Amino acid sequence: MTNSTPVxxxxxxxxxxxxxxxxxxxxxxxxxxxxxxxFVMITGPxxxxxxTILNLAAMLDTPTTGQVIFxxxxxxxxxxxxxxxxxKKEIGMVFQKFCLLPHRSVIDNxxxxxRYLEKLxxxxxxxxxxxxxxxxxxxxxxxxxxxxxxxxxQRTAIARAVVLRPGLLVADEPTGNLDGASTxxxxxxxxxxxxxxxxxxxVTHNQNLLEFCTKHKICKEGILx
Amino acid sequence: xNRILSDxxxxxxxxxxxxxxxxxxxxxxxxxxxxxxxxxxxxxxxxRLMIKEMGANVFAILPQRSDTLSGTNEIHESHATLxxxxxxxxxxxxxxxxxxxxxxxxxxxxxIACDEKLLDVRQWQLLTGRFIDTHDIKTFERxxxxxxxxxxxxxxxxxxxxSIKNEPFSIVGILAPGNxxxxxxxxxxxxxxxxxxxxxxxxxxxxxxxxxxxNYYNLDTIFIRVPETANLPGIMSSVQRVLxxxxxxxxxxxxxxxxxxxxxxxxxxxxxxxTVGSVxxxxxxxxxxxxxxxxxxxxxxxxxxxxxxxxxxxxxxxxAMLFVLEACLVTGTASIVGTTFCHLILFTAKQYLPSPxxxxxxxxxxxxxxxxxxxxxxxxxxxxxxxxxxxxxxxRND
Ligand SMILES: Nc1ncnc2c1ncn2[C@@H]1O[C@H](COP(=O)(O)OP(=O)(O)OP(=O)(O)O)[C@@H](O)[C@H]1O
Ligand SMILES: [Mg+2]
Numbered sequence: 001m002t003n004s005t006p007v008x009x010x011x012x013x014x015x016x017x018x019x020x021x022x023x024x025x026x027x028x029x030x031x032x033x034x035x036x037x038x039f040v041m042i043t044g045p046x047x048x049x050x051x052t053i054l055n056l057a058a059m060l061d062t063p064t065t066g067q068v069i070f071x072x073x074x075x076x077x078x079x080x081x082x083x084x085x086x087x088k089k090e091i092g093m094v095f096q097k098f099c100l101l102p103h104r105s106v107i108d109n110x111x112x113x114x115r116y117l118e119k120l121x122x123x124x125x126x127x128x129x130x131x132x133x134x135x136x137x138x139x140x141x142x143x144x145x146x147x148x149x150x151x152x153x154q155r156t157a158i159a160r161a162v163v164l165r166p167g168l169l170v171a172d173e174p175t176g177n178l179d180g181a182s183t184x185x186x187x188x189x190x191x192x193x194x195x196x197x198x199x200x201x202x203v204t205h206n207q208n209l210l211e212f213c214t215k216h217k218i219c220k221e222g223i224l225x
Numbered sequence: 226x227n228r229i230l231s232d233x234x235x236x237x238x239x240x241x242x243x244x245x246x247x248x249x250x251x252x253x254x255x256x257x258x259x260x261x262x263x264x265x266x267x268x269x270x271x272x273r274l275m276i277k278e279m280g281a282n283v284f285a286i287l288p289q290r291s292d293t294l295s296g297t298n299e300i301h302e303s304h305a306t307l308x309x310x311x312x313x314x315x316x317x318x319x320x321x322x323x324x325x326x327x328x329x330x331x332x333x334x335x336x337i338a339c340d341e342k343l344l345d346v347r348q349w350q351l352l353t354g355r356f357i358d359t360h361d362i363k364t365f366e367r368x369x370x371x372x373x374x375x376x377x378x379x380x381x382x383x384x385x386x387x388s389i390k391n392e393p394f395s396i397v398g399i400l401a402p403g404n405x406x407x408x409x410x411x412x413x414x415x416x417x418x419x420x421x422x423x424x425x426x427x428x429x430x431x432x433x434x435x436x437x438x439x440n441y442y443n444l445d446t447i448f449i450r451v452p453e454t455a456n457l458p459g460i461m462s463s464v465q466r467v468l469x470x471x472x473x474x475x476x477x478x479x480x481x482x483x484x485x486x487x488x489x490x491x492x493x494x495x496x497x498x499x500t501v502g503s504v505x506x507x508x509x510x511x512x513x514x515x516x517x518x519x520x521x522x523x524x525x526x527x528x529x530x531x532x533x534x535x536x537x538x539x540x541x542x543x544x545a546m547l548f549v550l551e552a553c554l555v556t557g558t559a560s561i562v563g564t565t566f567c568h569l570i571l572f573t574a575k576q577y578l579p580s581p582x583x584x585x586x587x588x589x590x591x592x593x594x595x596x597x598x599x600x601x602x603x604x605x606x607x608x609x610x611x612x613x614x615x616x617x618x619x620x621r622n623d
Contacts, residue, residue, distance in 0.1 A: 172620075
């Protein structure tokens with residue numbers, strides 16, 4: 001893998017879901033190229049398949065046909081265990097619901113990123129501290145996650161997603177539950193991380209956020225344009 | 226390890242109510258199981274001692290106590306002689322009991338008038354000196370053998386002279402009977418041996434009997450030891466036939482075998498096994514199903530967390546392990562708390578309880594082991610369900 005290898009390449013991707021009345025074809029030939037340092041935003045109507053694309057990009061799911069090539073490696077036919085291995089180290093994820101562990105502190109939630117690594121890095125505590133500082137949460141790092149504001153929660157979730165310096169950050173409507181001010185701080189976070197070299201794919205309904213991205217795609221009836 | 230424990234702790238503390246409920250159910254189940262094991266163990270121990278004291282191939286003949294004292298149900302020395310001469314392979318010994326006050330000893334003491342064969346028939350252990358011998362019997366010797374308990378409390382040694390019913394007797398031996406504290410059903414006190422007994426030659430006991438009285442040659446019990454290789458029930462029925470003559474019937478005697486002695490204990494064992502056992506079983510089933518519903522609800526409530534863990538690289542196996550270990554931790558600690566508590570109570574209240582109690586490593590470890598197995602069994606389904614949740618569906622916005 002060289003520096004010019006795209007982080008993610010999606011080629012003629014389709015995805016069907018089985019339902020009681022036959023298969024529904026959600027994605028019908030999606031193509032996407034994400035280069036190192038890109039900040040890709042995907043918008044589109046509800047139900048058009050945006051989350052489905054992100055799940056496939058994050059290797060939470062496998063495609064029906066087509067290819068997902070992550071850092072030069074075709075991952076479309078890997079089994080669950082192999083996908084787990086890649087997710088463990090290379091993919092950071094942020095969701096609309098923050099998915100924090102409510103009883104743990106901010107820093108413990110960030111450290112939860114290391115939970116399934118076989119070998120814990122000896123400097124993970126300083127990594128976690130550094131990332132919280134970068135995101136501006138270092139002063140509340142010992143506060144219990146359930147006591148945070150929505151914006152702080154989402155920033156904690158972002159810190160958790162990026163503490164391992166993943167190859168790709170996938171964010172599904174990360175500002176969906178936030179008010180205007182929090183949305184702005186969160187987006188500034190993303191922008192800062194992106195400027196430092198992080199590759200990001202994000203789905204949003206908020207057209208105002210498009211100023212932050214480097215690439216914009218629209219999802220329409222299972223196709224990206 | 227640390228990571229798993231803090232994960233489990235997180236899970237438990239997010240639903241203290243449900244966890245507490247299954248903790249209690251399992252704890253109570255394990256308490257009743259411990260009681261069951263302890264009581265059954267105690268009864269088993271008691272039957273073992275009983276057999277040991279009676280001797281596995283010994284049976285006894287007693288007068289039927291329920292009859293009126295008409296004389297027809299009495300046992301005489303001639304019966305013992307009759308059996309001994311008809312069954313040369315068997316060892317036969319007759320005894321007769323008296324109560325006496327002995328200066329220096331509190332309460333009444335049981336005097337056991339016996340022949341020289343009693344020690345061998347009962348297979349008690351002679352500690353020092355000798356037992357009553359043929360010479361004592363023949364010459365009406367005033368020699369006695371005392372139990373260890375009397376020797377200990379009074380400090381009496383061999384050679385000491387004691388006064389029994391105003392006659393001087395000298396101690397020739399000290400023995401340790403098989404067991405104390407036997408309450409045997411149907412056998413009465415003539416089978417078991419009180420701790421404080423004094424053995425005197427049967428012949429010497431005639432000193433305080435009147436030859437003109439009808440009971441001069443009476444016995445309380447005849448003990449018969451059959452050879453190791455012989456079949457006890459067979460010999461017993463032959464003896465019954467021998468004792469059944471034109472004027473006598475074998476069924477006016479009580480025939481006590483180890484089997485008869487154990488009958489009561491067996492009945493008790495079965496009753497306790499059934500009652501306490503079904504309570505324990507119910508509690509365990511109740512605890513198990515509570516645990517299972519706890520785990521199912523737990524999995525449902527934590528779907529997002531499962532999705533997050535999967536997104537962070539957890540394999541289905543990791544997820545399943547999380548729930549199984551959580552369940553095992555709950556059941557394991559519940560049973561450790563329950564059994565420890567139960568052991569403490571049983572240990573301190575042992576002597577006030579109506580049934581014998583036997584506590585050991587087994588009664589402690591078995592419930593704990595069982596609870597862990599239960600934890601695995603009852604959480605297996607929910608854990609499998611959790612492991613099969615697809616991460617993309619678990620993380621959907623809803
Ligand atoms: N597991 C599934 N089984 C059946 N149908 C599914 C499944 N997942 C998604 N779908 C369907 O696929 C379509 C696209 O879903 P997806 O979640 O990707 O939409 P979306 O673009 O993210 O919508 P939104 O903007 O509302 O989040 C929907 O019609 C949905 O019902
Ligand atoms: Mg969506």
